[in-house]
Amino acid sequence: MKTIRIGAGLGFYGDSWRPVRASIERGGVQYIASDHLSELTLAILQKDRQRDRPGNPPSGYARDAVPMLAELWPIAAKHGVKFVLNAGGLNPEGARLAIARTFRDKGWKAKIATVTGDSVLERIDELRAAGEALAHMDTGTGIAGVRERLLFASAYLGAQPIAEALARGADIVLTGRVADAALTLGPLAHEFGWRWDDWDRIAAGLTLGHLLECSGQGSGGNFGSAHEWALVPDYAHLGYPIAEVQADGRAVFTKPPGTGGRVSFDTVRQQLLYEVHNPHAYYSPDVVLDMGTLEFEDEGDDRVRISGASGAPRPKTLKIVAGYQDGWMGSGIMGFAWPEAYAKCEKAAEVLRTLVEENKRERGWAVEEINAEYIGYNSLLGANADPTYRDQLNECFLRMTIRTKDKKVADAFGRLFPWLGLSGPPYVGSMKGVQPAKELLGIWPTLVTRELIESKVEISMEEIK
């Protein structure tokens, strides 16, 4: 019986590809599905693109794809492993050029397919003219208020163009924004010839893609728990997960032999519900998945059987996520040691609030929000921090932030901090210089009629010989 094994590649831009080697060499995979794009990554890529200079190769893609393939392709080619990756970001053609250049330099052969048509920043007015409101999905607000501040806008494409690229013989499929799970669903639909209206099988493929898309988080990494996390073996060599899939969509979720991490009912179900809203209607471009019918059987030895996915017909719309300029953050951090570490942080915060108020009055600083967080006490747990030992902390760091529309004010806020080293409370540490203003981005999720996007999707192929 035919089974297809797909291994997780990266889980975000900047993730490590070191564990992928074990999946290729010992995991028996035929595909690596590599997810380089979080919801925010396109904002980073857009900033890269704004810095492009004429004459240099254009950026706007996840650059880590180039060294990743440079290291992994020789072993992948030896084992007959194909790559599906969304590292194209805002510029899949640019990513292809960079990868092709590397392959030519090394004398390697490969057929690289590029999927484009997801980026719609240049089409916003055209889409609105065609009757698309592009209103905010959650608030219903119209897009006009942020239109001039948009930095990127990309639609989430589905798995069909990926499957088609593979059918045309691609060894590497390079996309921009696609549903993360489509990186896995595409190869499965291609290999098994699944019909795109065979909703339960498409839903099974989507489930496995969702479990693979966060690399180590599917195999025991970031296992949210008290004490149990310490029982996950060998974090240093944590293996990325692998889905071993049958034609009917049933699968075993596992990881390469001899690696760290853990695949169990506990670790797999944590990843299943990760970043899911309504679990009975998990929307994707290809199917709407109901997670309520899934069945898991933990076989032990890092093997979990998964079956029972049920799918409803795909939506008539695709999701677009756009990002827009939304002001600036000014910030600063300073640490204080015992005695009264927390009290000294509070005093410094009080002084800084006073200075901000004076600057508002005297220099017209426009500050919308000011926050203090106490690192070592409540910066991660907020109001759910336990105050029992607050006043006995060995050390505590104050982190203060402001929100402003004015970059100059955000920069000036950071410059208020160093002075406190000589003129504030005692036993200061870690004055690491002035924090520069950070640009803030608002996220604009919206829906668009899928035909308007899919009619522009193109697959191009380059064969490197």
Place this chain on the structure above:
Amino acid sequence: MKTPLWKIAHARSGDKADRADIGLFAFDAPTYAVLKREVTRERLAAHFAGFNAGPVELWPLDNLLALKIVLNGALQGGAARSLRMDNLGKNVAAQLLRMEIDAPPDLPRLRAR
């Protein structure tokens, strides 16, 4: 008996725009029945008061021994415009594990300790 959730369950959280979402998982079926009864939308809204500005949504999943919890409006508009240290809401699950509920003392995890 009052029990913090960390003694009987595990949890992971993530972000989508302004939404923080949490999966809360019982280690065993008896504990799941208790979670389903005790971890209500009202209790969650109170536990995250001052942190979450929007409505709380809650789905029980019997097949996963899990509750799916969504806080609509917990991330200051989204990770890229949040001023918080934990802009991605990765620690919202840890916040939840500090919540205390009424639990019978004979739950498997409580007996094992």
